[in-house]
Amino acid sequence: MDLSYGAEYEAFRAEVRDFISAHRDQAPKGEGMRSEKVLKWQKLLIEHGYAARTIPEAYGGFGAEPDVLTSRIIAEEFANAQVSPGLGGQGISMLVPTLLEVGSEEQRQAFIPPTIHGEMVWCQGYSEPGAGSDLASLRTAAVLDGDEWVVNGQKIWTSTAHLADWIFCLVRTEPDAPKHQGISFLLFRMDTPGIEIRPLVDMTGTANFNEVFFTDVRVPKQQIVGARGQGWQVANSILRHERASLGDPNIMLSRLNALIKLMQSETIDGRRVIDLPAYRDRLMRIQGRVMALGFNDMRLLSARINQKDASLAGMVVKLQGTELRHELEQLGIDAMGELGLAYGKNPYLRDHGNWQTHYMYYLGLIIGGGTSQIQKNIISERGLGLPREPKVAAKAAASA
Amino acid sequence: MDFGLSEEQTLFQDTLNSFLTDQVGLERVRRIAGGEESASAVWAELAELGVSALLVPEEHGGVGLKPLDAAIAAECLGYHATPSPFLGSAVMGPTALLLAGGQGERLERLAAGELRIGIALGEAIAARAEAGVSAADGKLNGKALYVLDYGADEYLVADSDRGLHLVAAGDLEHQPLSTVEKTRPTGELVLKDTPAIHLSADPDHFQAVLDAGRVMLAADTLGAAQNMLDQAVAYAQEREQFNRPIGSFQAVKHMCAEMAAHLEPCRAMVWYAGHALSEVPEEAHLTACHAKAHLAEVGTFIARTATEVHGGMGFTDLLGLHYWFKRIGFNRQALGAPELVREEAARAQQLAA
Numbered sequence: 033m034d035l036s037y038g039a040e041y042e043a044f045r046a047e048v049r050d051f052i053s054a055h056r057d058q059a060p061k062g063e064g065m066r067s068e069k070v071l072k073w074q075k076l077l078i079e080h081g082y083a084a085r086t087i088p089e090a091y092g093g094f095g096a097e098p099d100v101l102t103s104r105i106i107a108e109e110f111a112n113a114q115v116s117p118g119l120g121g122q123g124i125s126m127l128v129p130t131l132l133e134v135g136s137e138e139q140r141q142a143f144i145p146p147t148i149h150g151e152m153v154w155c156q157g158y159s160e161p162g163a164g165s166d167l168a169s170l171r172t173a174a175v176l177d178g179d180e181w182v183v184n185g186q187k188i189w190t191s192t193a194h195l196a197d198w199i200f201c202l203v204r205t206e207p208d209a210p211k212h213q214g215i216s217f218l219l220f221r222m223d224t225p226g227i228e229i230r231p232l233v234d235m236t237g238t239a240n241f242n243e244v245f246f247t248d249v250r251v252p253k254q255q256i257v258g259a260r261g262q263g264w265q266v267a268n269s270i271l272r273h274e275r276a277s278l279g280d281p282n283i284m285l286s287r288l289n290a291l292i293k294l295m296q297s298e299t300i301d302g303r304r305v306i307d308l309p310a311y312r313d314r315l316m317r318i319q320g321r322v323m324a325l326g327f328n329d330m331r332l333l334s335a336r337i338n339q340k341d342a343s344l345a346g347m348v349v350k351l352q353g354t355e356l357r358h359e360l361e362q363l364g365i366d367a368m369g370e371l372g373l374a375y376g377k378n379p380y381l382r383d384h385g386n387w388q389t390h391y392m393y394y395l396g397l398i399i400g401g402g403t404s405q406i407q408k409n410i411i412s413e414r415g416l417g418l419p420r421e422p423k424v425a426a427k428a429a430a431s432a
Numbered sequence: 433m434d435f436g437l438s439e440e441q442t443l444f445q446d447t448l449n450s451f452l453t454d455q456v457g458l459e460r461v462r463r464i465a466g467g468e469e470s471a472s473a474v475w476a477e478l479a480e481l482g483v484s485a486l487l488v489p490e491e492h493g494g495v496g497l498k499p500l501d502a503a504i505a506a507e508c509l510g511y512h513a514t515p516s517p518f519l520g521s522a523v524m525g526p527t528a529l530l531l532a533g534g535q536g537e538r539l540e541r542l543a544a545g546e547l548r549i550g551i552a553l554g555e556a557i558a559a560r561a562e563a564g565v566s567a568a569d570g571k572l573n574g575k576a577l578y579v580l581d582y583g584a585d586e587y588l589v590a591d592s593d594r595g596l597h598l599v600a601a602g603d604l605e606h607q608p609l610s611t612v613e614k615t616r617p618t619g620e621l622v623l624k625d626t627p628a629i630h631l632s633a634d635p636d637h638f639q640a641v642l643d644a645g646r647v648m649l650a651a652d653t654l655g656a657a658q659n660m661l662d663q664a665v666a667y668a669q670e671r672e673q674f675n676r677p678i679g680s681f682q683a684v685k686h687m688c689a690e691m692a693a694h695l696e697p698c699r700a701m702v703w704y705a706g707h708a709l710s711e712v713p714e715e716a717h718l719t720a721c722h723a724k725a726h727l728a729e730v731g732t733f734i735a736r737t738a739t740e741v742h743g744g745m746g747f748t749d750l751l752g753l754h755y756w757f758k759r760i761g762f763n764r765q766a767l768g769a770p771e772l773v774r775e776e777a778a779r780a781q782q783l784a785a
């Protein structure tokens with residue numbers, strides 16, 4: 033057990049801190065993702081290697097060698113200082129790593145620079161009405177017509193489709209192949225004729241995701257990532273990135289501190305909620321679990337550095353992290369009782385009503401990115417080696 | 433940076449595990465639990481492997497290792513449901529003697545496995561109506577209940593002010609108390625002007641001994657729960673119903689996945705808590721409390737769920753699953769039940785008065 037990052041890393045940490053204190057007044061605070069402030073900040077971060085750190089310079093990045101510890105230090109320091117760590121989103125977190133892995137040289141040059149600079153915003157078109165957990169059964173079809181794919185079908189739950197410039201989309205191009213081998217990964221503009229976006233209001237009351245309809249949408253032939261029929265493998269390589277980021281215990285830690293503050297300031301009959309043993313015990317229970325996940329995360333970090341196997345420890349993160357976060361938010365609401373119901377415009381709102389928002393939002397994350405049940409299937413089959421589900425012959429398609 | 437066990441630690445773990453697999457299998461555990469065989473021989477064998485000497489400095493004939501190494505041993509003992517006086521004689525006893533100082537001769541005997549120290553701290557953690565210990569003029573009075581590692585040569589006793597004392601078994605009245613967990617002898621001490629060696633009046637010493645003990649119990653539960661999970665997974669692969677392995681039924685799969693999902697992060701937590709005892713003193717108390725309480729909860733969940741995966745077989749004595757079930761149940765209550773320990777965690781952060 034050696035928990036020190038070492039002198040050179042501590043020097044790097046000092047650099048990051050200096051940067052943050054020198055520039056923090058330029059950091060955006062809730063401005064829109066297209067605002068000048070956000071875009072300038074992103075550029076500054078990339079120039080200093082605090083965003084797009086390992087993206088090669090040829091694609092507009094900083095071009096550093098991948099190093100888990102420096103990435104971790106950057107994340108820690110920006111989080112501690114509560115300063116924006118730059119842009120995220122599905123383009124940066126999912127598409128860019130995919131293009132680096134399997135994209136063509138032209139695709140990398142065309143898409144990576146504007147994406148990491150926030151000038152090209154993406155949405156992820158995977159799920160369909162008939163294909164959620166069983167994503168590989170998706171039906172949106174793309175047929176090659178001359179130099180263009182012609183796309184027809186429907187996506188659903190497409191987050192930020194209404195804000196995006198482009199979509200990375202799974203489509204069926206080989207209708208006669210087995211279901212996992214008939215899928216391709218296409219990139220196209222969201223203003224292409226034939227795309228209709230219908231917002232879906234979610235339980236928080238906002239419309240952050242959408243239904244997206246495609247009618248004869250024409251996509252240049254070369255905008256396919258990987259080969260025809262390999263879209264499933266292409267998509268799967270990044271689903272893993274998505275999952276790991278959904279249960280981040282470091283974010284949970286700062287949320288736990290917010291919960292402690294809330295319980296120290298809310299009162300019932302003049303007593304602080306934290307002074308009521310039943311509530312306090314729930315808080316401590318959650319703190320113990322947050323701690324366990326935090327140490328698990330250190331173990332994973334160390335396993336990556338030292339190339340040790342900790343695959344089971346990694347597989348449990350999405351399940352445990354999102355479930356725990358949902359429970360944490362629940363305690364925030366319970367600590368406020370009826371006040372915890374306040375939502376929207378209400379003079380008694382605490383923390384801008386974000387306990388209710390997060391409580392619902394994390395239920396969304398329990399479902400999105402592979403539901404908790406699907407995570408359990410993965411843990412039991414791939415982690416513990418239990419037998420796979422027996423296959424059931426496809427219904428209508430098989431008998432028709 | 434390396435968050436994990438070193439090569440030497442992994443080797444030690446493997447050695448201990450294979451010794452316990454070969455020499456102290458379930459049949460032997462059964463005989464000891466049934467009183468047909470004494471556990472003393474097991475302790476003598478473990479002492480030969482150095483388990484009794486882990487925390488004793490080399491100058492006193494010990495191995496001079498750290499609490500994390502002891503936690504690794506505790507996990508192995510939990511995994512194999514091994515009856516042994518490890519907690520008192522290899523961890524809490526030596527920790528107390530080292531803090532008190534000037535106890536070289538006792539440390540040597542502990543290291544050799546020749547001296548056994550039982551643990552009577554329960555009254556200073558949460559005194560029940562019938563018990564309590566007071567100290568005056570080098571004598572102890574009162575009663576200590578549910579003494580751990582009963583059957584020892586000497587007992588580490590805490591008075592109501594958290595002072596630590598050592599008494600000789602020959603100088604007091606004592607008797608065994610029957611509990612559900614037959615592999616962990618438990619008893620009662622009756623102190624009537626019992627002469628005692630005063631080890632320390634410093635409540636921080638009491639706390640340090642207790643933190644070390646709690647981390648060991650957490651590690652023991654980690655091992656015991658891992659064993660129950662392993663047995664459940666193996667059984668789910670073998671046992672067939674409706675012409676398929678029960679492990680292909682999702683209800684069973686998900687029970688196993690939930691056990692693994694709860695248990696796996698506990699491993700890192702126990703490592704860190706063990707490490708913190710000696711290397712991160714400012715976090716040691718809080719992480720010890722949380723490790724103890726959290727492992728108690730996860731352990732309890734796994735104890736019942738793994739039993740359930742086995743169906744009726746799990747409920748029988750045939751498989752012996754209940755040895756681990758009871759071990760986890762014992763670890764949960766010993767040295768502070770989860771509610772009490774979480775309250776201490778809150779106090780440690782000034783979140784409770």
Ligand SMILES: Cc1cc2nc3c(=O)[nH]c(=O)nc-3n(C[C@H](O)[C@H](O)[C@H](O)COP(=O)(O)OP(=O)(O)OC[C@H]3O[C@@H](n4cnc5c(N)ncnc54)[C@H](O)[C@@H]3O)c2cc1C
Nearest residue numbers: 156157158159164165189190191396399400401402403405
């Ligand atoms: C907030 C949010 C944002 C999202 N953003 C996007 C996005 O940007 N792009 C995108 O493509 N998709 C997105 N999704 C979709 C998301 O990936 C799917 O909702 C998810 O994969 C589940 O699919 P489903 O909704 O069709 O549910 P279903 O698959 O119909 O599942 C319904 C229930 O059945 C259970 N179930 C299904 N199959 C099994 C099985 N084999 N074993 C056990 N239980 C099973 C599920 O666990 C669940 O409880 C988002 C979802 C949410 C909630």
